[in-house]
Amino acid sequence: MREVFLPMLQLPPEQRMPAFLRAQLREGVEPPSMLEGPPPPWMADRPAGVMAFVRAVSAADVPIERLKAFDRPVYYSLNSLSNPTWERKAGRLGELFPNMTVELYEGLSHLNSSHAAEPERVAAALRRLWNSEAEAG
Incomplete structure (x- = not known):
């Protein structure tokens, strides 16, 4: 997990979510297309939330x-x-x-x-x- 997700933290902010989505999929599978129009208000916090998740999972010590x-x-x-x-x-x-x-x-x-x-x-x-x-x- 760490080797997949930690490098995303080094990407420019606008590249992080696309990289995170691609990392969830088998090679050759395209992420779903974004909906037309402006994103819903709750999406504004999503990139920061995903990156917080990446940091937390990467730092976790699983018992x-x-x-x-x-x-x-x-x-x-x-x-x-x-x-x-x-x-x-x-x-x-x-x-x-x-x-x-x-x-x-x-x-x-x-x-x-x-x-x-x-x-x-x-x-x-x-x-x-x-x-x-x-x-x-």
């Missing part, structure tokens, strides 16, 4: 042993058009969490994610996960 101790079900939706780093994250998390389910969503990306594009499928997956936990508990 791996605590993650390994988590024995509850974990659901990870993986989008086929997302940057391959998300696949590697799924693999790494699968090594940490003993009860993890990874489900692939073809044709989706981190910018058009499963919960937005296929909410019924995600809801059904979460219900299965929760039901399996209830039956086991």
Whole structure:
């Protein structure tokens, strides 16, 4: 993560958001086009928020042993058009969490994610996960 996102902080401000969006996608996948007209007011804070996120994630010290101790079900939706780093994250998390389910969503990306594009499928997956936990508990 650090090697992907930290260099963005060195870019001129107007290049940071496009770079951040491209970093979410598999090579050759174009980010969605911007809507015509002026951006909504809430978008004004987005670049600063994204860069604050990048700094926070890059500085985070993740307590791996605590993650390994988590024995509850974990659901990870993986989008086929997302940057391959998300696949590697799924693999790494699968090594940490003993009860993890990874489900692939073809044709989706981190910018058009499963919960937005296929909410019924995600809801059904979460219900299965929760039901399996209830039956086991």
